[in-house]
Amino acid sequence: MTVIEFNSVSKTYQGKVVLEDFTLVVEAGERVVILGPSGCGKTTVLRLLAGFIAPDSGSVSIAGQLVAAEGKIIQPPERRNLGxxxxxxxxxxxxxxxxxxxxxxxxxxxxxxxxxxxxxxxxxxxxxxxxxxxxxxxxxxxxxxxxxxxxxxxxxPRVLLMDEALSSLDEELNQHLRKELLLLHGQLGFTLIYVTHDHVEAHDIGTQIVCMRKGRIERIGTASGVMPRGADTLGADAAK
Ligand SMILES: Nc1ncnc2c1ncn2[C@@H]1O[C@H](COP(=O)(O)OP(=O)(O)OP(=O)(O)O)[C@@H](O)[C@H]1O
Ligand SMILES: [Mg+2]
Incomplete structure (x- = not known):
C-alpha cells in the first residue's frame, strides 16, 4: 500500500527555488532515507510532509488522501497522524x-x-x-x-519523520540508537522517513535512499547499493 506520494512538488522561498519537481512514492513499512548536503532541501521535504508548509506546485498525498496541493494545505498537521x-x-x-x-x-x-x-x-x-x-x-x-x-x-503514528535526530550524538550512541530504531521499526511496523547527511547512517537505515542535491532528486537507490542504470555519474556519492 502506498503511504506517501509527492507528485512533482516545487517550493520557492523569496524567488529562490529550494525544491524542484520532487516526485517520490513510499510504500507502507518502508524506511526511506533522504540524504544530501546542507541546504539541499531535506528539511523542506519533511516540512511539506508534516503540513507546516504548502507546495507552490505539485501535490502531496498521505494514505491516498490529498493533503496539500498548488499552494494550499488541505489537511492540517494535527490530522496527518505523523510522528x-x-x-x-x-x-x-x-x-x-x-x-x-x-x-x-x-x-x-x-x-x-x-x-x-x-x-x-x-x-x-x-x-x-x-x-x-x-x-x-x-x-x-x-x-x-x-x-x-x-x-x-x-x-x-503511521509515519515517523526523523530530521538529523541522532546527528549530535557520538558515534557509539548513534550506532546504538540506530539499532534500537531498526528493532522498533520491526516491532511496530511504521513507515520511516529519515533525514541525514551521513552516508553510513543512510545505508544502515534505509530500504530506499533518496539522494538530493540543490533541491532535486539526483538518484533513488536501494540499501543493497543497486542503482538504476544510467545513474553511474551519480555513483560516487553513494560509494563514500
Ligand atoms: N523559511 C525559509 N525562508 C527562506 N529560505 C528558506 C526557508 N527554509 C529553508 N530555506 C532555504 O531552503 C533551502 C533548503 O533548506 P532545508 O532546510 O530544506 O535544507 P536541508 O537540506 O535540511 O539543510 P541542512 O542539512 O543544513 O539541515 C536552503 O537554502 C534554505 O536557506
Ligand atoms: Mg535540515
Whole structure:
C-alpha cells in the first residue's frame, strides 16, 4: 500500500527555488532515507510532509488522501497522524519523562489506564523504564533522544519523520540508537522517513535512499547499493 506520494512538488522561498519537481512514492513499512548536503532541501521535504508548509506546485498525498496541493494545505498537521523527531524539538524540561510521554495521549483523549499501559510499554521498548519519574535535564543526550523517539512513537503514528535526530550524538550512541530504531521499526511496523547527511547512517537505515542535491532528486537507490542504470555519474556519492 502506498503511504506517501509527492507528485512533482516545487517550493520557492523569496524567488529562490529550494525544491524542484520532487516526485517520490513510499510504500507502507518502508524506511526511506533522504540524504544530501546542507541546504539541499531535506528539511523542506519533511516540512511539506508534516503540513507546516504548502507546495507552490505539485501535490502531496498521505494514505491516498490529498493533503496539500498548488499552494494550499488541505489537511492540517494535527490530522496527518505523523510522528516527528527533529534535532531542535526539545522535551518539556518541567515535565517528567512520564509527563512528556503522556502529553500527546491526553491531547488525543486517551483514557488514563490506557495512557499508563502505553507509557509502561514504550519505556520498556526504549529501555528507559528506570527513568519514568526523571526530568529531561537529569538525562544524558542519548537518553533524551530515546525519550523523544518514545514520545513520537507512543502516539502510534503511521509515519515517523526523523530530521538529523541522532546527528549530535557520538558515534557509539548513534550506532546504538540506530539499532534500537531498526528493532522498533520491526516491532511496530511504521513507515520511516529519515533525514541525514551521513552516508553510513543512510545505508544502515534505509530500504530506499533518496539522494538530493540543490533541491532535486539526483538518484533513488536501494540499501543493497543497486542503482538504476544510467545513474553511474551519480555513483560516487553513494560509494563514500
Ligand atoms: N523559511 C525559509 N525562508 C527562506 N529560505 C528558506 C526557508 N527554509 C529553508 N530555506 C532555504 O531552503 C533551502 C533548503 O533548506 P532545508 O532546510 O530544506 O535544507 P536541508 O537540506 O535540511 O539543510 P541542512 O542539512 O543544513 O539541515 C536552503 O537554502 C534554505 O536557506
Ligand atoms: Mg535540515
Amino acid at each position: 516527528m523527531v527533529f534535532q531542535d524539538m526539545a522535551l518539556w524540561p518541567h515535565l517528567t519523562v512520564e509527563g512528556n510521554l503522556e502529553f500527546g495521549l491526553k491531547a488525543q483523549h486517551v483514557v488514563k489506564s490506557e495512557r499508563q499501559r502505553r507509557i509502561t510499554g514504550m519505556l520498556a521498548l526504549v529501555q528507559m523504564d528506570a527513568y519514568r519519574r526523571a526530568r529531561p535535564p537529569e538525562l544524558s543526550g542519548g537518553q533524551q533522544q530515546r525519550i523523544a523517539l518514545a514520545r513520537a512513537l507512543i502516539l502510534q
